[in-house]
Amino acid sequence: MKNILVVGGAGYIGSHTCLDLHDKGFQPVVYDNLSNGHREFVKWGPFEEGDIRDTGRLASVLARYSPDVIVHFAASIEVGESTRDPIGFYENNVAGTISLLGAAQRAGIDKLVFSSTCATYGEPQSVPMSEEHRQVPVNPYGRSKLMIEEMLKDAGRYLNMKSVVLRYFNAAGADPEGRIGEWHEPETHAVPIAIEAAFGLRDGFSINGEDYDTPDGTCVRDFVHVMDLADAHSRAVRHLIEGGSSLALNLGTGRGTTVRQLVETVRRLSGREFPVAVRARRDGDAAALVADNSMARDVLNWNPRYGLEEIIGSALEWHRGRLGDKVGAPTRA
Numbered sequence: 523m524k525n526i527l528v529v530g531g532a533g534y535i536g537s538h539t540c541l542d543l544h545d546k547g548f549q550p551v552v553y554d555n556l557s558n559g560h561r562e563f564v565k566w567g568p569f570e571e572g573d574i575r576d577t578g579r580l581a582s583v584l585a586r587y588s589p590d591v592i593v594h595f596a597a598s599i600e601v602g603e604s605t606r607d608p609i610g611f612y613e614n615n616v617a618g619t620i621s622l623l624g625a626a627q628r629a630g631i632d633k634l635v636f637s638s639t640c641a642t643y644g645e646p647q648s649v650p651m652s653e654e655h656r657q658v659p660v661n662p663y664g665r666s667k668l669m670i671e672e673m674l675k676d677a678g679r680y681l682n683m684k685s686v687v688l689r690y691f692n693a694a695g696a697d698p699e700g701r702i703g704e705w706h707e708p709e710t711h712a713v714p715i716a717i718e719a720a721f722g723l724r725d726g727f728s729i730n731g732e733d734y735d736t737p738d739g740t741c742v743r744d745f746v747h748v749m750d751l752a753d754a755h756s757r758a759v760r761h762l763i764e765g766g767s768s769l770a771l772n773l774g775t776g777r778g779t780t781v782r783q784l785v786e787t788v789r790r791l792s793g794r795e796f797p798v799a800v801r802a803r804r805d806g807d808a809a810a811l812v813a814d815n816s817m818a819r820d821v822l823n824w825n826p827r828y829g830l831e832e833i834i835g836s837a838l839e840w841h842r843g844r845l846g847d848k849v850g851a852p853t854r855a
């Protein structure tokens with residue numbers, strides 16, 4: 523069984539990727555400092571607690587497991603926080619990745635899959651966005667990810683390190699069997715916030731702006747099921763093991779959903795009413811982000827299987843299981 527080091531594998535997308543890697547015959551070894559992850563999400567392989575900025579600790583873990591590929595999820599992820607603490611973001615995301623790449627180089631590991639984001643594109647010039655779209659991020663989070671993409675290009679050019687950069691659009695949904703799901707603290711993402719509102723744990727949902735140039739005035743996002751993302755990571759791992767070249771790929775469904783449509787879907791599938799208000803736009807929000815995913819389809823043979831109904835349905839089930847008795851009584855049959 524080949525070992526795959528999953529850095530940040532106790533987090534949301536990383537833990538789902540471990541599940542998928544395990545199902546496909548790999549052994550995922552999780553390396554995570556638990557700053558935002560959950561020990562109980564590590565179910566499909568060994569756990570090594572550690573920080574990516576601790577190069578010595580990384581070196582000993584790499585020596586112990588000799589992974590064929592590193593899949594790198596570890597990062598500070600919240601856009602708003604990146605504008606309040608840009609240096610902290612560069613420290614964790616950029617300096618952390620430098621430490622990881624140095625340790626990998628010294629251990630002779632030359633294959634890496636990296637979590638990037640459509641936030642590296644910045645303000646869309648055209649929708650859907652292909653990988654050729656210009657990359658001019660509008661916040662420190664996106665810039666930190668773009669800096670890492672540039673470092674990986676040089677690691678490819680001069681060190682022959684092969685990488686697959688995966689630019690996710692909006693990850694959402696959960697393991698259909700409800701074992702793991704989305705659990706960020708504090709939560710800022712639209713899907714779990716709407717679900718918590720449906721379950722009576724929040725006063726309601728506030729839409730960030732209704733005056734965008736979109737079908738109903740609210741932002742358009744491309745929600746992609748976390749299990750489809752996980753499947754793309756396993757394909758990227760296999761691509762590298764089979765000697766494939768470096769790539770940068772969009773991961774989205776190619777379908778846009780407005781925030782209002784999203785909220786209505788949560789209401790319908792949960793069978794629960796909750797108050798929906800409109801507040802001011804959120805700084806740095808693009809009007810519409812939708813992927814052109816043709817390259818991932820062609821190169822990885824990736825075919826996202828789930829749509830919005832499955833995304834919201836699986837997320838509802840996960841949150842119901844996690845929140846248990848805290849879920850309030852339904853307000854609508």
Ligand SMILES: NC(=O)c1ccc[n+]([C@@H]2O[C@H](COP(=O)([O-])OP(=O)(O)OC[C@H]3O[C@@H](n4cnc5c(N)ncnc54)[C@H](O)[C@@H]3O)[C@@H](O)[C@H]2O)c1
Binds near residue numbers: 532555575
């Ligand atoms: N959630 C999304 O919609 C989305 C979209 C695009 C890109 N991404 C990227 O995907 C990756 C995973 O996102 P997520 O939503 O699963 O986030 P997450 O916070 O759930 O997972 C990140 C994990 O990394 C760990 N981590 C953070 N800093 C670390 C460090 N210095 N050393 C070791 N471990 C560390 C955290 O404890 C956590 O378990 C991130 O790189 C994020 O930027 C996420």
Ligand SMILES: O=c1ccn([C@@H]2O[C@H](COP(=O)(O)OP(=O)(O)O[C@H]3O[C@H](CO)[C@@H](O)[C@H](O)[C@H]3O)[C@@H](O)[C@H]2O)c(=O)[nH]1
Binds near residue numbers: 693743804
């Ligand atoms: O209470 C809320 C929360 C969100 N939104 C809106 O919902 C949309 C989606 O927001 P969110 O779920 O926070 O995702 P994004 O801000 O689009 O960012 C996510 O998706 C990006 C790629 O699109 C990634 O880079 C980020 O890591 C990830 O957090 C945006 O228009 C938000 O303004 C609301 O209206 N109200």
